[in-house]
Amino acid sequence: VHTDVEVALYINSIDSINEQTMDFSVNAFVTQEWLDGRLSFFGLVDAPYLEMDSKLIDKFWVPDLYFSNEKTASFHSVTVPNKMLHLYSDGKIIYKLRVSVTATCPMMLQKYPMDEQTCTLYLRSFAFTENYLRFRWRSHSPMQWNPTMVLPQFRLEGLHPRNCSESSTSDPSKDCDNNTQNCTETKDATGSSSYYEGFTCIAVDFYLKRNLGYYMITIYIPSVLIVMLSWVSFWLSVDAVPARISLGILTVLTMTTQTSVAVSSLPKVSYVKAIDIWMATCLCFVFSSLLEYALVNVLERKSRKRRMSVAEDFERADLTSTQAGKRPWLQRSRTVDLLAIKKAQRVDNVSRYAFPATYILFCLVYFLIY
Numbered sequence: 001v002h003t004d005v006e007v008a009l010y011i012n013s014i015d016s017i018n019e020q021t022m023d024f025s026v027n028a029f030v031t032q033e034w035l036d037g038r039l040s041f042f043g044l045v046d047a048p049y050l051e052m053d054s055k056l057i058d059k060f061w062v063p064d065l066y067f068s069n070e071k072t073a074s075f076h077s078v079t080v081p082n083k084m085l086h087l088y089s090d091g092k093i094i095y096k097l098r099v100s101v102t103a104t105c106p107m108m109l110q111k112y113p114m115d116e117q118t119c120t121l122y123l124r125s126f127a128f129t130e131n132y133l134r135f136r137w138r139s140h141s142p143m144q145w146n147p148t149m150v151l152p153q154f155r156l157e158g159l160h161p162r163n164c165s166e167s168s169t170s171d172p173s174k175d176c177d178n179n180t181q182n183c184t185e186t187k188d189a190t191g192s193s194s195y196y197e198g199f200t201c202i203a204v205d206f207y208l209k210r211n212l213g214y215y216m217i218t219i220y221i222p223s224v225l226i227v228m229l230s231w232v233s234f235w236l237s238v239d240a241v242p243a244r245i246s247l248g249i250l251t252v253l254t255m256t257t258q259t260s261v262a263v264s265s266l267p268k269v270s271y272v273k274a275i276d277i278w279m280a281t282c283l284c285f286v287f288s289s290l291l292e293y294a295l296v297n298v299l300e301r302k303s304r305k306r307r308m309s310v311a312e313d314f315e316r317a318d319l320t321s322t323q324a325g326k327r328p329w330l331q332r333s334r335t336v337d338l339l340a341i342k343k344a345q346r347v348d349n350v351s352r353y354a355f356p357a358t359y360i361l362f363c364l365v366y367f368l369i370y
Helices: 213-235 241-263 274-317 328-369
Strands: 003-018 023-035 049-052 065-067 070-075 083-088 092-104 116-129 133-137 143-145 154-163 166-170 183-187 193-210
Touching (some): 065 070, 116 133, 213 241, 213 274, 241 274
Parallel strands (some): 003 133
Antiparallel strands (some): 049 083, 065 116, 116 193
């Protein structure tokens, strides 16, 4: 005969959700209810139930519940042990205690920082199989949370209690053989037998959605401003070499620093995240702005050399001319000079509109996808 234990959780607070260590911390009240006919006291006490002192709780049998995916856990004992037990006249027991648990939470960060995560807390029996002990969620209000709870970077979308009983390897015993429903014999390559028993398990899923406000202020808006600053170079004169070079290098270095800060709090995963795409694209835009001026400068210098070559050729051809109007090489030189400047300016003029239009298109596609 197995004992059915009804479980309920009240989430007092979610203290932290850490992407670096892939875990989350929860402070909760765990309530367990079961029936123990040996402790019924009909008519012996004029009260519907007895409230047991925390020192007497150790005298009672309680389920061996544990959190199977916890990293660290602790009970609370200030100012007294935070646990209580009510014994009803029919043998029903309500056992409640307060715990703090840090549990693993494998996160998929492809959409970071616009991601949604599901963290799960598993509750199992450590030693008893389903033949002896079964956990199930309480039929009424199995999950509740503190309405004043506030998370700095996430929003709790909901809680979903579910059953997660599954088989796990165990040695055969007198209550576990190949004839029982919850035990199956298998053989490995060496021919030795192993048995799979059903251990009771329940779980609660925490649905969490990341708040984007912090990342808009610290990552997205600053990176947009840096990219826009790099476009100022297109409006400067082609001859303003120090200003345009300094502006290009400054924006590239600033964007590189911004990228390092954006990913510093994340684990070194092998897949590409949304924030990686954003920062890499912004870096490409500011670097392209620097390359654009390099192209403009090369075009301008080549045209200048061509102008000087034309001037020298015509000057050698007509050394006797003394009047400017009789010097065709001078007019040709001026024409080549104007064409050189116009070609360089044409590249700047196209960049003034092409870069912003392309960047706006990227932003629209990025935020539509993620």
